[in-house]
Amino acid sequence: MTIVPSATDLVNDASAVTLPRYAQIIGYTECAFFGVTRVDDPLHSNKPLWTKPERDQVAHFLAEAQAELEDVIGYPLAPRWIADEQQPYTFPLQARWTQVLEAGVEAQADVGLAEAVDHTDDPAVVGPVATTVTNTDEIHVYHPGTAIEIHPSSITISGGNVTIEIPRCRMVKAADACDTAGLDYDDTSATGPFLQTVDVKRIYNDPSTHATLVWPHCCSASCSTAGCTEYTRDGCIYVKNGRLGVLDVLPASYSDGEWTRCTLDCCGSPAFAKLNYRAGVTLTRQAEDAIVRLAHAKMPHSPCNCDPQLWLWARDMTIPEVVSRERLNCPFGLAEGAWIAWRFAQSMKIHRAGVL
Numbered sequence: 569m570t571i572v573p574s575a576t577d578l579v580n581d582a583s584a585v586t587l588p589r590y591a592q593i594i595g596y597t598e599c600a601f602f603g604v605t606r607v608d609d610p611l612h613s614n615k616p617l618w619t620k621p622e623r624d625q626v627a628h629f630l631a632e633a634q635a636e637l638e639d640v641i642g643y644p645l646a647p648r649w650i651a652d653e654q655q656p657y658t659f660p661l662q663a664r665w666t667q668v669l670e671a672g673v674e675a676q677a678d679v680g681l682a683e684a685v686d687h688t689d690d691p692a693v694v695g696p697v698a699t700t701v702t703n704t705d706e707i708h709v710y711h712p713g714t715a716i717e718i719h720p721s722s723i724t725i726s727g728g729n730v731t732i733e734i735p736r737c738r739m740v741k742a743a744d745a746c747d748t749a750g751l752d753y754d755d756t757s758a759t760g761p762f763l764q765t766v767d768v769k770r771i772y773n774d775p776s777t778h779a780t781l782v783w784p785h786c787c788s789a790s791c792s793t794a795g796c797t798e799y800t801r802d803g804c805i806y807v808k809n810g811r812l813g814v815l816d817v818l819p820a821s822y823s824d825g826e827w828t829r830c831t832l833d834c835c836g837s838p839a840f841a842k843l844n845y846r847a848g849v850t851l852t853r854q855a856e857d858a859i860v861r862l863a864h865a866k867m868p869h870s871p872c873n874c875d876p877q878l879w880l881w882a883r884d885m886t887i888p889e890v891v892s893r894e895r896l897n898c899p900f901g902l903a904e905g906a907w908i909a910w911r912f913a914q915s916m917k918i919h920r921a922g923v924l
Contacts, residue, residue, distance in 0.1 A: 605750035644848030696729035865905035
């Protein structure tokens with residue numbers, strides 16, 4: 569979901585290509601990209617500073633480009649949870665998305681709230697923070713008390729503790745994000761522009777919720793009583809073919825970490841099922857390139873009048889004087905970035921003839 573920011577909010581990256589990663593891809597120094605003035609390094613001091621509206625524009629079109637690519641390809645370009653997806657009940661059942669990884673819902677647990685950030689060095693360090701989490705992919709960092717994610721450069725877990733490294737310029741306070749004069753890189757005081765604390769959380773798959781089987785206008789809890797409200801039962805999902813998104817969904821109950829199959833009652837077969845699952849693939853460099861180039865092709869103008877972003881935007885907005893019939897019918901548009909992204913989508917698309 570794309571979050572429309574208020575005057576002082578930071579953008580919550582909705583694309584698999586985060587803003588720090590975008591800066592890396594276009595070859596721009598992160599501090600200048602996030603509006604921070606750093607005079608101690610010529611690589612930073614000679615770069616024009618990006619403003620918040622410019623970064624917001626990039627985030628918007630990155631998310632839009634990814635959504636359009638995924639709609640053609642048929643699976644998320646980076647793993648994410650799908651919640652309450654409604655499908656007609658068949659056995660087996662075909663999910664909307666392919667590349668299904670596991671059934672369940674996204675869950676969140678606090679690892680450490682308002683954890684101190686040590687700005688002695690850059691990257692800054694958070695922790696060690698005690699945790700029972702063993703998978704670094706489940707560790708996420710946020711601005712305190714918000715859903716605005718911060719993207720670390722390193723996460724390590726050792727001896728029941730997690731240590732996180734975050735480049736300083738990725739931690740600009742929301743209240744300072746709109747500053748256009750340039751934030752002072754060297755000001756790491758409590759009143760300075762950089763976060764002094766962060767929230768560390770675990771984001772993981774909760775397998776206790778798989779599916780809901782629904783009988784609309786069929787019966788209530790008692791089969792002898794007709795009703796106009798829907799009747800539902802919990803269901804468990806077996807991933808029969810993850811690549812094709814083929815699932816078996818059966819009525820079941822969950823207790824003590826296990827699903828127990830139930831028999832259908834006299835209401836007959838459900839009309840549809842609401843599915844909860846996680847799907848997607850590991851984001852590849854080719855997918856990143858397709859997202860970025862399509863995002864450039866969708867931008868009405870370059871968000872920043874600065875090299876090298878301006879050059880890359882111009883490259884991806886170029887329309888050749890002569891185009892093939894296939895390119896003329898490209899749904900993404902005629903621009904070079906749109907054409908490259910469309911060819912990528914066609915090469916990666918998973919074709920499904922039907923449920924097997």
